[in-house]
Amino acid sequence: MTAIELHGVTKQFADVTAVDDLDLAVEEGEIYGFLGPNGAGKSTTINMVLDLVRPTTGTVTVLGRDATADSVDIRRRTGVLPEGFSVYDRLSGRKHVEFAIESKEADAEPEALLERVGLSPEDWDRKAGGYSKGMCQRLALAMALVGEPELLILDEPSSGLDPAGAKEMRDIVRAEADRGATVFFSSHVLGQVEAVCDRVGILRDGTLVAEDSIEGLRDAVGGEETLDIETAGVDETALESVRALEGVSQVTRVEGSDGRIRVNCADDAKTRVIGALEDAGVGVSDFHTEEASLEDLFLAYTEGDSASPGTDGDDEETAEAPTDGDEARSASDDEPEGDDDEPEMEPEGTERDEAGEADGTGERAEAEETEETDEGTEETDEGTEETDETDPTATTEEVER
Amino acid sequence: MSLPAVARKDFQDTVRSRAMALLIALFSGLLALMAYAVRPTGEGEGFATELLLSAFVGPILLTTLVPLVAVVIGYNAVSGERESGSLKLLLSLPHSRADVVFGKVIGRAAALSLAIAVGFLLPAVVLIAIPVSFNAGAFLGYTVFAMVLGWVFVSIAVGCSAAASTQRRALVGGIGIYFLFVLLWGTLTGQLLGAFESVIDPLPVSLIQVQTFLEVANPNTGVQVLANAFLADQLFAGDMRNQQISATAMLVFWALAPPLVGLLKFDRDDL
Numbered sequence: 001m002t003a004i005e006l007h008g009v010t011k012q013f014a015d016v017t018a019v020d021d022l023d024l025a026v027e028e029g030e031i032y033g034f035l036g037p038n039g040a041g042k043s044t045t046i047n048m049v050l051d052l053v054r055p056t057t058g059t060v061t062v063l064g065r066d067a068t069a070d071s072v073d074i075r076r077r078t079g080v081l082p083e084g085f086s087v088y089d090r091l092s093g094r095k096h097v098e099f100a101i102e103s104k105e106a107d108a109e110p111e112a113l114l115e116r117v118g119l120s121p122e123d124w125d126r127k128a129g130g131y132s133k134g135m136c137q138r139l140a141l142a143m144a145l146v147g148e149p150e151l152l153i154l155d156e157p158s159s160g161l162d163p164a165g166a167k168e169m170r171d172i173v174r175a176e177a178d179r180g181a182t183v184f185f186s187s188h189v190l191g192q193v194e195a196v197c198d199r200v201g202i203l204r205d206g207t208l209v210a211e212d213s214i215e216g217l218r219d220a221v222g223g224e225e226t227l228d229i230e231t232a233g234v235d236e237t238a239l240e241s242v243r244a245l246e247g248v249s250q251v252t253r254v255e256g257s258d259g260r261i262r263v264n265c266a267d268d269a270k271t272r273v274i275g276a277l278e279d280a281g282v283g284v285s286d287f288h289t290e291e292a293s294l295e296d297l298f299l300a301y302t303e304g305d306s307a308s309p310g311t312d313g314d315d316e317e318t319a320e321a322p323t324d325g326d327e328a329r330s331a332s333d334d335e336p337e338g339d340d341d342e343p344e345m346e347p348e349g350t351e352r353d354e355a356g357e358a359d360g361t362g363e364r365a366e367a368e369e370t371e372e373t374d375e376g377t378e379e380t381d382e383g384t385e386e387t388d389e390t391d392p393t394a395t396t397e398e399v400e401r
Numbered sequence: 402m403s404l405p406a407v408a409r410k411d412f413q414d415t416v417r418s419r420a421m422a423l424l425i426a427l428f429s430g431l432l433a434l435m436a437y438a439v440r441p442t443g444e445g446e447g448f449a450t451e452l453l454l455s456a457f458v459g460p461i462l463l464t465t466l467v468p469l470v471a472v473v474i475g476y477n478a479v480s481g482e483r484e485s486g487s488l489k490l491l492l493s494l495p496h497s498r499a500d501v502v503f504g505k506v507i508g509r510a511a512a513l514s515l516a517i518a519v520g521f522l523l524p525a526v527v528l529i530a531i532p533v534s535f536n537a538g539a540f541l542g543y544t545v546f547a548m549v550l551g552w553v554f555v556s557i558a559v560g561c562s563a564a565a566s567t568q569r570r571a572l573v574g575g576i577g578i579y580f581l582f583v584l585l586w587g588t589l590t591g592q593l594l595g596a597f598e599s600v601i602d603p604l605p606v607s608l609i610q611v612q613t614f615l616e617v618a619n620p621n622t623g624v625q626v627l628a629n630a631f632l633a634d635q636l637f638a639g640d641m642r643n644q645q646i647s648a649t650a651m652l653v654f655w656a657l658a659p660p661l662v663g664l665l666k667f668d669r670d671d672l
Binding site for chain 1: 403406407409410413414417418485486487489490492493494495496497671672
């Protein structure tokens with residue numbers, strides 16, 4: 001049976017089409033990662049699955065039932081960690097879980113659940129109004145886990161969690177999947193998803209632009225590489241001559257630096273690129289290469305002008321706007337597991353810490369910065385030796401605009 | 402059946418409301434003060450609990466403060482959760498939207514009833530302490546009427562809250578409810594009557610009958626009519642029986658219709 005099935009689903013709000021003729025199927029027992037930037041329609045899709053929002057056209061089937069007509073029954077068998085929720089300030093954590101148990105007519109121990117999600121006992125009987133965002137997230141997860149649901153729907157589950165918390169979250173997701181539950185969760189951070197997901201779907205502008213296993217996506221990345229070249233100064237003619245080369249897909253000037261450029265090209269085109277630059281009289285003082293990572297792919301799918309995978313930038317973490325700095329920080333936690341995708345790292349954006357405060361509703365570029373900042377910070381911590389200080393967002397911004 | 406779960410949770414949430422506690426404390430204090438102020442000073446032999454309640458507490462305190470508390474705890478019942486996002490948490494659990502609306506009416510009305518019961522305790526103590534013929538039965542009965550009034554206004558406010566898509570609209574609605582029923586009802590119905598006089602004339606009802614009906618259609622007046630009849634030992638008896646039946650019917654109407662209409666809108670909304 002299919003746990004979640006969307007057929008030709010369109011959701012039209014007053015002036016925007018949030019979801020556009022979407023087909024989606026989540027198989028029973030799998031962990032499905034639902035990726036996409038803000039405004040891609042992820043939340044709208046999840047809200048339609050939960051009957052908070054009704055589709056304009058199309059059908060949504062959950063656990064074999066109609067999402068609107070049988071919503072209560074569906075939610076009885078589903079655990080939900082919503083996004084952008086708030087707790088009942090005046091009620092304690094324990095009361096929240098007790099309420100979920102009572103609502104689901106489940107037979108569960110509130111203490112066991114609170115402990116499982118990592119809330120410390122001294123907080124159980126405190127009013128939830130005093131909880132931090134991460135604690136609220138844990139509390140809602142505890143409520144979602146009540147009654148061993150067949151389906152878990154987690155909307156941005158790691159938001160507000162510190163790296164350790166995000167790890168615990170993933171462990172719980174895996175444990176629930178091992179128990180036999182289907183897990184459907186959304187994220188704007190690829191790292192969280194690739195670590196646990198059997199399959200991912202990438203949503204952009206309300207349509208699914210990619211759907212595959214992590215391995216499949218990795219294969220799709222292909223052999224493109226990014227060349228990061230430091231020159232004494234480069235003019236347009238020289239850039240044009242590089243663009244004209246076979247195997248070169250993109251040449252961009254890095255903003256804020258005199259002679260730094262980035263070239264996306266096939267593996268075997270590297271020497272030709274350097275050669276062409278030198279032929280044009282450009283002095284190449286330094287260069288290094290970066291293999292395209294899964295992040296690049298995600299970036300290409302979600303941020304690029306076209307929906308085809310490619311290597312638009314170097315190792316930018318792609319993302320939608322995170323809802324806050326914490327969320328982005330949790331993303332970096334996933335780095336160790338994703339290391340192999342990023343053979344060369346730069347301490348990017350370390351000077352941009354304030355970007356981590358970026359408002360979740362900010363523009364894309366702003367959000368990117370946030371992502372990168374945290375990413376960069378993490379990389380620095382890992383002691384990568386690259387000392388490239390240039391604005392990491394430059395390339396992407398150029399590509400986008 | 403998840404309505405009791407929602408109601409219980411909402412009750413627990415509402416009894417912890419500081420605004421309600423404060424307003425009820427104010428109510429209680431004023432009631433006690435009033436009881437003390439109008440106590441017989443020797444020559445006022447005829448003074449009794451019933452008089453205090455029907456002549457002073459009813460028109461001055463009950464019908465102004467109880468609707469106020471009810472609107473304060475009710476207007477944001479649904480819209481507040483919608484805006485803060487706790488509604489997402491609530492609807493992640495197996496509750497229908499009807500469970501939410503009616504669960505909230507019941508939970509909040511129950512919380513208000515408890516607060517009213519507590520609020521009537523202090524004045525009772527004062528009444529027992531001062532040399533007055535304290536009628537415990539009348540006092541207890543009157544407490545129940547106060548609860549009924551609270552319940553009806555909670556229903557109206559929650560219904561309005563369910564229909565409101567934003568907290569601001571709910572607030573405007575709440576203020577509107579208070580003004581309509583507490584301050585403007587007489588004026589508005591008077592104007593309405595004036596405007597429709599020619600329409601009513603050919604009907605087999607007199608203008609006075611319509612006017613009386615409109616008066617008791619206000620839950621504030623309705624409860625007072627019933628409470629005073631109760632205090633006079635004339636509940637559903639005597640000349641005013643019909644008026645009391647109208648009042649009761651309208652109280653039932655106000656308790657049910659607003660949440661239903663609110664639900665109709667709430668049920669269709671994208672949240």
